[in-house]
Amino acid sequence: MYLVTGATGHVGGPVARQLHEQGHRVRALVRDPSRAAGLPAGIELAAGDLNDPATVAKAVTGAEAIFLMQLGTETEQTTTMAAAARDAGVPRIVLLSSAGARLLPLDANPMGAAFAAREQILRQSGLGVTCLRPSAFASNALAWRDAILAGTVTDPTGDGVLAVMDPDDIARVAVAALTQHGHAGKGYLLTGPQALTARRQVQVIAEVTGRPVAFQDVTPHEFAEAAIRQGTPPEQARLMERLNEVFRARRSVSITDDVQNITGTPPATFRDWCERHADAFR
Ligand SMILES: NC(=O)c1ccc[n+]([C@@H]2O[C@H](COP(=O)([O-])OP(=O)(O)OC[C@H]3O[C@@H](n4cnc5c(N)ncnc54)[C@H](OP(=O)(O)O)[C@@H]3O)[C@@H](O)[C@H]2O)c1
Numbered sequence: 001m002y003l004v005t006g007a008t009g010h011v012g013g014p015v016a017r018q019l020h021e022q023g024h025r026v027r028a029l030v031r032d033p034s035r036a037a038g039l040p041a042g043i044e045l046a047a048g049d050l051n052d053p054a055t056v057a058k059a060v061t062g063a064e065a066i067f068l069m070q071l072g073t074e075t076e077q078t079t080t081m082a083a084a085a086r087d088a089g090v091p092r093i094v095l096l097s098s099a100g101a102r103l104l105p106l107d108a109n110p111m112g113a114a115f116a117a118r119e120q121i122l123r124q125s126g127l128g129v130t131c132l133r134p135s136a137f138a139s140n141a142l143a144w145r146d147a148i149l150a151g152t153v154t155d156p157t158g159d160g161v162l163a164v165m166d167p168d169d170i171a172r173v174a175v176a177a178l179t180q181h182g183h184a185g186k187g188y189l190l191t192g193p194q195a196l197t198a199r200r201q202v203q204v205i206a207e208v209t210g211r212p213v214a215f216q217d218v219t220p221h222e223f224a225e226a227a228i229r230q231g232t233p234p235e236q237a238r239l240m241e242r243l244n245e246v247f248r249a250r251r252s253v254s255i256t257d258d259v260q261n262i263t264g265t266p267p268a269t270f271r272d273w274c275e276r277h278a279d280a281f282r
Contacts, residue, residue, distance in 0.1 A: 001027055002027070002179075003046075003059055004019070005050065006070075008038075010167040011096055012171075022179070027044040027059065050080065051076070065093065075114065099135045099191070130183040133188060135191040135254075137164070137166075139167050154216040158197075160252070162252060163191035164194075166268040192270060220242075223244060
């Protein structure tokens with residue numbers, strides 16, 4: 001049995017589905033089983049919360065490997081999962097980390113620093129850990145939905161490019177790392193096949209949907225100020241501001257062939273992802 005966290009999310013969802021389709025027994029740790037109603041019927045639901053060690057300990061029992069994702073910048077959930085896995089004798093864990101864990105300097109990149117700290121906790125736990133370090137998700141474009149429908153996307157990343165990737169490709173790598181030998185102790189830098197500016201991504205969405213969309217460039221600081229005025233907590237807006245400065249300075253560009261090497265299939269393009277999700281922008 002494989003335990004999957006984040007199974008109602010962009011990556012955990014396809015991890016759970018792909019494992020199930022391959023005939024594996026899957027248990028999903030979910031905070032609210034009613035939100036997991038879209039998962040295939042054969043997937044077992046374990047009600048729980050990564051902030052509640054008792055529910056995590058119960059959910060890991062009997063697992064042969066765990067897919068762990070967590071939100072925010074804390075490390076407590078990682079510590080909780082590592083302890084539960086060790087106590088239950090689960091040998092392997094696949095962590096959804098981030099390319100940001102390798103973006104230096106980490107003090108200008110607190111989210112990356114959090115991922116680096118989580119990786120360290122798991123490595124020190126003695127578990128067989130595989131760290132997946134993806135670049136930006138294509139699904140981030142869903143945050144532009146309202147702006148696209150209104151006709152103008154405002155973005156702070158300028159000429160910065162990101163090798164945007166399809167979350168399904170991250171899931172394919174996760175499934176390989178969970179079910180095959182030889183991935184423990186490894187870290188993979190996962191990217192899409194092309195480095196694209198935000199402006200180019202918006203153009204692709206416009207081409208795929210047939211809906212004209214203008215693009216407005218602003219600085220990371222202007223973007224953060226506007227987000228705060230619209231209700232984003234200042235601390236979160238400042239974190240994003242620092243990350244957007246890194247992106248804008250083109251310090252996060254790399255394209256790897258890890259998805260192809262691990263799964264045998266090349267990663268999807270941003271256009272592929274848009275074609276599958278075009279209805280979300282109509
Ligand atoms: N977006 C990017 O470009 C990018 C790039 C690199 C790395 N990452 C990392 O990827 C992760 C996000 O993955 P995603 O897009 O698949 O996430 P997502 O779609 O936002 O889904 C989040 C999932 O986490 C679950 N969850 C939240 N809090 C929980 C808790 N306390 N206990 C149990 N489950 C909880 C949610 O379940 P509920 O149904 O209960 O809400 C949901 O299934 C983050 O760690 C992010 O930093 C993202």
